[in-house]
Amino acid sequence: MPHPMSRRAALGVLGCGLAGSALAQAGADAAAAFPAKPIRLIVPFPAGGATDTLARHLAKGLQQSWGQPVIVENKPGAGGILGTKTVIGSAPDGHTLLVHLASVLQQPHLRPSKPYTMAELAPITNLVRAQLTLAVQKDLGVHTLDEFIALVRKNPGKYSLGNYGPGTTPHLQGLMFARQANLDITPVAFQGGAPLLVALKGNHVSAGLLDVAALRTLGDNAKLLAITGPKRWPSLPDVPTFVEKGYHSLDAEGWIGLFAPAGTPEAIQQKLNREVVRLLRSPEITTAMQGLDMEIVGNELQAYRRQVQGDDALYARIIQETGVRLD
Template identity: 40%
Template sequence: MPMLKIRSRRRALAASLAAAVASLGLAPMAAQAQAWPAKPIKLVVPYAPGGATDILARLVATHLQTSLGQPVVVENKPGAAGVLGNDFVAKSAPDGYTVLLGITAIIQSATLLKLPYDPYKDFMPVSMLATSTSLLSVPKTLPVKNIAEFVQLIKSQPGKHSYGTYGAGSSSHIQGEALKAQAGLDLVHVPYKGAAPMVNDLLGGQISAAFVDAGTARAHVASGAFKVLAVTGTERLKMAPDAPLLSEAGYRLFEPKGWFGFFVPAGTPTLVVNKLSGEIARITRLPEVSKRIDDLGQVPVGSTPAAFAEVIRKDGPLYAKLIKDLNIKLD
């Protein structure tokens, strides 16, 4: 037999053996994915207990463990504005047993911090649970009735007013700086360690304005404790139907909504991702769950992995540009 044919056959045999070995290695992984879940699932919340992210995680976990037949344990891993919890999940085994409930900050922080993980490469989007909008709110004692009067007042008293945020680099900070830049306002930025102290000072009149997330604002809007001048997003809010969208008032780049979404480590089997996503979407549509999300001031979604990935693909560059253009930095 010619030497050329012998070598050709040897190469073909080697390729066949390599394929066989690879298939043997994939077989156990496929079997494990088919059997998922076979043990408890850890649902990581990268923030302290009691906040909106924690409440939503526990709401979904209760229903997930019933439908999946395994305990779903919520673990709070706060620290470094969510980075510690995110990093824990990014470095966990990609087997579907460690899940993250993250928020928009997971992509915003990529422009602000040197992260120990890549939010675009080290996670797989599973499902967007809900979206949230912000309300430009002012103390009820501030003598303005709408955003035009607010802009006029601030311009007439330069250096005398301030606005509060949940912290440097947060959505409320980005929104505040965007309004300042477009309206030409002299407003001092006052960062707080979370929503509660910020809202307390807003109610007390120590700050003149704040972009407050819908969940935090809901009770205060209902009681008339502060006034809402405008809202972010693309639809007016039921809780403040008379407040125009920022876009209706002539301001740009306030359309993106904040979101809460589930992630797993990159490399998690597609079968597992799709099963988890399907369960989350089904749970989100349950009347008692969607009502609870609505009561928290959020809009229930329950998306596919592909739909969630598309939102991240669009939002990431948009926030990166905003943060750079507005010169937002972490002090």
């Protein structure tokens, strides 16, 4: 026969219930008042790249929706670590957000010093998919990936491969490509896509791994040889994937996501998610992203959390297998 609950236990259960209700009400009140001041969108790369451009379109839409200033702040440095730590160190109230590439997952695994952990960030939504393309100087005279590989193998140490900075996805995937293709090619780090584009146009770097959105400014200055990801990109149907050529570790899907500091109330995270997803479906942003060759995603909170967890495990495995370290 079950024992009747003691008065103390009953009061404890009631107290827990009341505390939970109070917390839920506090979160709802915070969400109702949000945003209460200007919002900062931190981009951990220089102005002019695809991540920066997307952030500025998003800032314009949020400002129109909520009537609060939305300021894009570029904080490049250390492969995105500087900007990421700025967000982690801010108040968890939804007013400081991070717009970052999938490389945000890689830095903690690449550096034994652990500059941050993903537990310190709250994933809000996957904004867009954005793959990387291998672009080479036109003057190299190569037209296919096989020709480029043969050229580099014939001239070990002569050629260079640019990336977006230490530990970024272009850096990591460039190292994996060189390792799998047995290439002696020098990685060159830049602070984002815009500086790499300038270097590639000026023939200061032999090749670069760049997001598709950045390629339209290259014009005839470079030749596109291969693209990352599981399938060909719609606007580049003639450019084969690395996977087609046998380089299967370059099949990871690229993305740009939105994050808040961990501890941001769930109700505010939900409000951010709903509004950002709505804006991503608006004609203005849809048209702008099509012009940048980005594929809009805008998934729900739980879906993006699962995606981040899965990709985090994937990059942890790849980094462990390659032995790449940055510290």
